[in-house]
Amino acid sequence: MDKRKRSQRKGKNSGLLLLSLPTLIWYLVFCYLPMFGIVIAFKRYKPVPGKGFIYSLFQKSPCVGFDNFKFLFLNPQMLLTVRNTLAYNLTFLVIDTVLPVALAILLSYLYSKKLSMAVQTAAMLPHFLSWVVVSYFLYTFLSTDRGLFNNILINTGNDPVRWYQNPGVWPVILIITHTWKAYGYALVMYMAYITAIDQELYDSAIVDGADVFQMINHITLPMLRPIILVLLILNLGNILNTDFGLFYQATRNSGSILSSTQTIDVYIYKALMENANYGYSAAASLIQNTVGCFLLIVANYAAKKINPEEGIL
Template structure:
């Protein structure tokens, strides 16, 4: 009897803890979700009382018409391919490099130097893509760029960077890693710091080398964090960093075959049409794909390691 009561009490307390957040989610996230129906409507003003909700209710249903624009182009395949390939590549590279950096930082003997490195690694996170694009331009500018001047001084042919798509997968990859590694390695580093040091001591006493400790202590302990970040990144497989693909190549048309991704395509369509239904439809499709992928990834992770799964 008393055990049951304490069970109810516990549930009550824990519920009270999540409640403020839950309420916030309700108002700020779930209520606006009513707007998703915009994807299936032709949003028009309801002249008698044009509030948002009235407009929404009285607009005509259009079925899937708002989604058509995503596939009305001969370039659908290109932007889908680009979006997914870049994402897959960057999820893998990002994971490996960020974990490696986190372990390195953790293993350095001089903590002051480690802190300094870490601070510096975070700087790109502060710089917007616009600023980064100017920096890149200083190197790749067709007339005054450092790289082309270097090539010319060596008697080599100069490269028209902003009109030659083949270099851009590499350039974009470097840019993406440059900006995000600092951010994700700090998450891994914090997770490593949380590992119980007695585990290392025990391993050391058992005669494990540093490499063995990394493989048998650090990485297994990082597994929940790796899995969670992986799952969440998989959920964004159909999204892309707009600024990176739009601003960094200076919006150059000749590069579209390498830089057009779903977000830039939608953006370009919407500046042309400014249709709120279409923008909602585009976002909804991205989210739906992400949702399917994330559920799948979660299932896979759950099979391998129950505890590391998202839910």
Template sequence: MKKRKRLQCKDRNLGTFLLSLPTLIWYLIFCYLPMFGIVIAFKRYKPLPGKGFISSLLERSPWVGFDNFRYLFINPQMFFTVRNTIAYNLAFLFVDTVLPVTLAIMLSYVYSKKLSMAVQTAAMLPHFLSWVVVSYFLYAFLSTDRGLFNNFLINIGSDPVRWYQNPSVWPAILIITHTWKAYGYALVMYMAYITAIDQELYDSAIVDGAGVLQMIRYITLPMLRPIILVLLILNLGNILNTDFGLFYQATRNSGSILSSTQTIDVYTYKALMENANYGYSAAASLIQNTVGCFMIIIANYVAKKINPAEGII
């Protein structure tokens, strides 16, 4: 009997392993093997004609130590670049949490399931659009001569606004654009969690005389708190990373608004294109991911201290 159980367990484990094998191979090839490229951050990489990546990296690229990191820290543009990156990510963290949760709770009280599904579908559609397409949509609204907003201003007797030369308006534009494109995914996720909440909890609350706001406060939000916390912790890992398409494509790489739109990813990309130094980008990426890793560990540790049952692991 024990031998039969061992064989059944072995077969089950083998099936699970074979099922997960493609994913393991994918992560090995695309996530772990490229980590070897971290050494570029400590070298001045020079791709040579007729030489492969490994040969160019190991044989002809001199070690420069921490020079690539030093360049990032002493550059005068890094102050507002890091400031923009952190400020935008904090704003995204707040908006990406509050708005989807609020809309998900509101939709959960919509009696028409067709209407609820239609709203969720409409919210998800922007998520599948590329930033190139979104940038053209944005340009159709903000173009100086043919943009929808400027045409409206002209029709009411106001002067047109040069949106792509006015850095003060872009923080709001970028936050709204990001929210429009990203909130649908989180909305559907929160709706799934709300749907999974035991209906008997709400029925008991109604019997006890609880109102809608009380049920949201004492039932819905506490049940959503674990997934909200997990998403917040994971998003903190990207505190120094930004969506390159949003800050480069949507802004049409306008040099007049760099003080409000330049982030670390955009800055390192421009440094790579202008100086052809791959070490700058590799050094910036190493810093971003290292800080993100520590942010996740610290945030998860704090969450576990507050409530051992919550957090990632």
């Protein structure tokens, strides 16, 4: 009897393993195998025409130790780049948590379900737009000669603004653009969790005389806390990563506003594509992901200390 159960269990596990095999291969090929490129961070990579990557890396690229990392820390642009990255990500972290949660709670109290679904659909649509399309949308508003905003300024007797040469306005523009494009996805996610909350909890609270704010404070928010915490931990893991399309495509790579728009991802791309600094870009990317992994582990550990049933690991 035990042998038959073991054989049945082995057959089920084999089927599940076979089913997961394509995903496993995908992760090995596209996620783990490219980690071999970490070696470039410790070399001065020189591609050799007519030779392969492996030959160029090990035969013609001298090992420089931590020189690439020293260059990054001594680069005067790096302080500004890290400051921009942290400032934007911390702002996004707060907005991406507070705004979708607040809107999801408000929508859950709408009597018209059709209106609620229409709002969710409208909020979700920008999520599917590429940053190239969004950059052209922004250009129709911010173009110096034909932009909507400048046309309004001219028609009201004011001077036009050169938006793509004015770094002071771009933090606000980028925050608004990011929020418009990103909040819909989180909104739908939180709405799904609110819908799954047992309605009897609210009915019991109403019988006990609780008002709307008390139900939100004692029922809705505690039930949403696990998913909010998971998303916060994951976002902390990406604290040094930014959306490349937002900071490069949406700004049309304008050099006049780099003081407000250059983040680590933009810096890595320019070092790689414009200056061919493979070692510097690899070193910056390695620091980026190492710090993100460390923060993710620390945040998860702190969450487990507060509540052992919460966290992601």
